[in-house]
Amino acid sequence: MAKEGEVFIVGAGLSGLVLSRILSKRMKVKVIERKNKVGFVKRKIDLVENSGNLDKVLEKLRIKPSCIGRQSVWHSKNEEFRLRLSEIDYFLFERPLLEMQLSEEALDNGCELITNASFVRINDGKVIYHKGGRTFEDKADVIVGADGGDSRTAYFVDPEASRMKYLYAYGATGKFENLRDSAPQLYFNRDLLQSGYVYIASDKLTTICAVSGGDAKLCYQKFINTVRPRGRILNYFQGKGNISGLRRSITRDNILLVGEAAGLIDPCFGFGFKYAIISSYLAGKSILENEDLGHYEEQVKNTIYPSIRRGEFNKRILEKLDNNDLDLILRVARKLQDDCVDFNHSNKEIVMNNKVKLISVFLSNPRLFLLTLKMIESI
Ligand SMILES: Cc1cc2nc3c(=O)[nH]c(=O)nc-3n(C[C@H](O)[C@H](O)[C@H](O)COP(=O)(O)OP(=O)(O)OC[C@H]3O[C@@H](n4cnc5c(N)ncnc54)[C@H](O)[C@@H]3O)c2cc1C
Structure with missing residues (x-):
């Protein structure tokens, strides 16, 4: 033709x-x-959030992820929350x-x-x-x-x-015996990671990646001193995203x-x-x-723009949260999930359905409440 x-x-x-x-x-x-x-x-496992109809686009394009997942584990300094969805939460891709x-x-x-x-x-x-x-x-x-x-x-x-504004990433890919949970792990601990975070994504290989507006390599080094990966590192990687x-x-x-x-x-x-x-x-x-x-x-x-604007909003909130706030949020999320709240991406009603519970959380933490109000006013 x-x-x-x-x-x-x-x-x-x-x-x-x-x-x-x-x-x-x-x-x-x-x-x-x-x-x-x-x-x-470099070799790396990418963690890719499934939203904005990504699953349908991947299907149309016949692009196959190496893994499809419905659970992710969120860690703050003292809390842990395993998010369980019935819909696809994320994909992993080997690059x-x-x-x-x-x-x-x-x-x-x-x-x-x-x-x-x-x-x-x-x-x-x-x-x-x-x-x-x-x-x-x-x-x-x-x-x-x-x-x-x-x-x-x-x-x-x-x-x-x-x-000229960047987010930096630094990490390693390898085979680690002690870090093989099939659900991705996301860590938010202000003692180690200031405004950034770390994710660990495992498929056949495992990637540990620190993301930060500052020194991502330093964040990575501080972080691995706490999880102490045991095994063989295949390669380190680094990069930046223009935000x-x-x-x-x-x-x-x-x-x-x-x-x-x-x-x-x-x-x-x-x-x-x-x-x-x-x-x-x-x-x-x-x-x-x-x-x-x-x-x-x-x-x-x-x-796409509305989703990136939400990301800008989330970033401003996340940067202001301290370890106590992060602990509280994960505790609340765990409680809501235990109460059978539907966290699926397609459930747009989540905030409305749980207004009363969310208000009670904010009232128990006036700092978080004021912070959110300020953020909402500024957009
Ligand atoms: C370390 C790291 C980890 C990441 N992890 C994740 C993750 O887990 N999940 C996720 O969703 N996203 C992740 N990202 C972001 C994701 O990788 C990028 O958003 C995505 O790859 C963007 O693709 P792109 O093709 O638009 O740009 P790029 O991947 O940057 O590709 C641009 C290409 O253009 C080429 N190029 C540039 N200038 C020229 C030129 N003048 N002439 C010719 N060629 C040129 C470059 O060499 C490059 O190959 C990560 C990014 C980094 C750096």
């Missing part, structure tokens, strides 16, 4: 690969990647295995993937890039910026945007941004996996259906 239209994608990270796989069956797709390989550099599978399928469909090639600029609708000391120029019907949090392509969509806020625009002329290049990352937890998948899915649909790119932007603003 003759291919209709050409797409040029900058970045072979998660977003760029999902999109190239969607488009390459029907369009001519070229992807450039500045590294010498695709995807995440860069996923990216390797995506790129193989895109290549099978005829996608052209050029590694060690760096985007330079867009000039007169043409993409200029460098490879091996030479400069190349390419024209395409659609140009996609999938070049991550420090996106250069974004400058050609919104030249005013300056972005400078939502972009005013993510499309311009024939250019569109996806994933972290579009500013799509949860500023509280640093999770960006699901936004990379969902935005690439929406972009792919728009491009294939030959829609105005403004339609893609509208969909992202309607479906």
